[in-house]
Amino acid sequence: MRYRIGIDLGGTNIKAGIVNDENEIRWEKQIPTHAERPAQEVIRDMAELVNRLLWEYEMEKSQIAGVGIGSPGTVDAKTGVVVYSNNFGWENVPLGESLKKELKLPVRISNDANCAALGEVKAGAARTYANCVLITLGTGVGSGIVIDGRIFEGAHAGGAELGHTMLVQDGEACTCGRRGCLEAYASATALIRDTRRAAEEHPDSLLWSRCGGDLKNVDGRTVFDAAKEGDACAQAVVERYIRCLGDGIVNAVNLFRPDIVLLGGGICKQGEVLTKPLSEHVRQHCFGGEKSFIPKIGIAQLENSAGILGAAALIEA
């Protein structure tokens, strides 16, 4: 049996796993990233992590088909270069080439959200499909697009960024410098902002007791919890959130027309509270309506293992 190694390069930890032909993580290990260090030190640690993993589990390099990396930031999958990562302070880091030199194994890289989407197609909620759009609802809005079983990168690095398509002209400021991007409405950060604003406007809202009277304690769940208890102010925030996310999903459908749209990230734990109204929204608004192909809306399954599995899937088994 041939194995592949997947590396999930995160801002806090570097996780690496040995993945078998059936897309199962057999063994995994992690180390802290210390992303503030020079890139070459981080890459050397990645190589050492892989070597330790192989040594501990008594694997030979000849048993490994290659190493896939899911990296944050803008990644050029063709050249293996991290063009830009804001979190890491990286610019034009030849991650693929450097790790290949250290490990003497084939290396492929892609953006972390792309890898997560590929992971879901290979072994998660989209495993019965070949075409999937994954939208991760976290600090930002990430997206990964898989068409015919392969990551859709766009022609040059910096494509497939659904989070940075404009939805509300002259709307809320986005981290990318534009205003009104999907990310500025559908991220957990945006939801927390809107929860706080709604609470400030409605001193009688349940939102206040839900956060112990201190808006600093508001998180991505607060507004959903208060909405479930019947708080009208919270329900309005949730409705608006789902509407914006739904508009963004319809945009994605009108461009990529996948089999399924998956939601990932912290907010996706709300499950059917999101997927039911979103399915209805897509049915009503996508181009061609009932006459056209309408994708399913689902929740990502792999959670923390998506990164490793998706990265490993960059290497053909």
Add this chain to the structure above:
Amino acid sequence: MRYRIGIDLGGTNIKAGIVNDENEIRWEKQIPTHAERPAQEVIRDMAELVNRLLWEYEMEKSQIAGVGIGSPGTVDAKTGVVVYSNNFGWENVPLGESLKKELKLPVRISNDANCAALGEVKAGAARTYANCVLITLGTGVGSGIVIDGRIFEGAHAGGAELGHTMLVQDGEACTCGRRGCLEAYASATALIRDTRRAAEEHPDSLLWSRCGGDLKNVDGRTVFDAAKEGDACAQAVVERYIRCLGDGIVNAVNLFRPDIVLLGGGICKQGEVLTKPLSEHVRQHCFGGEKSFIPKIGIAQLENSAGILGAAALIEA
């Protein structure tokens, strides 16, 4: 030498041309479409047109590699079915299969905007590139996306519809039933609407003399002409138009990151009046900014022959 036949199926005329290996139209013919007829009659006429073209120019079917069709509406390129065409009143018409039976030649179909984009890549303004997004600014906003020299269709029929991605939530009504789509701001129809509105609000505007005092005469050129003469009201309309188109192009860039974005359709005759400010807009607003790959903005070249050339290019030479 092997030839291919390209058919441009339009609402008014059906045009067919015999295209050589160098993407030149050697001979062409056209007949009226009479789109109101049953689909099978239109298809029979398409077959007859091809047969007459072959007969007149003394070509044998054995010299023809195949027939490509650029069709309006939502097209399933895999099955050759026109899923839906509003203009033709077609639903689930097996255009590819039917024409193949009539002609006994391989037939491939795609949406007309997709074919126009492929035509530009093979023989037009994008011929030195493999990755191109074409946006046609006409009655509606069509789009064709070519990645690695092939049309990007999305996974199912009804993808690649940039004109039907939302830009202005709760904005102007769009023909697709949504509000605020790019088409509702960047089509010639939208520009004419906005020109009329501006004229009504500004009785002293040059727009009035430009249309002979009757807003019925406003067309896609009126506002550009008045803007060139220094009319502030017209300049504001042009500025807003370019801004909306620019925002739509940035969305396309953040998803597809092509080598070049081409503008087609009547409005594109404005040339540098559009491409200069749009290039600047994309440079300023696309994800990753100067650190990322920034596509060129250009004008489509093939005009009326794009349809035939692009349709023929569906058949591998």
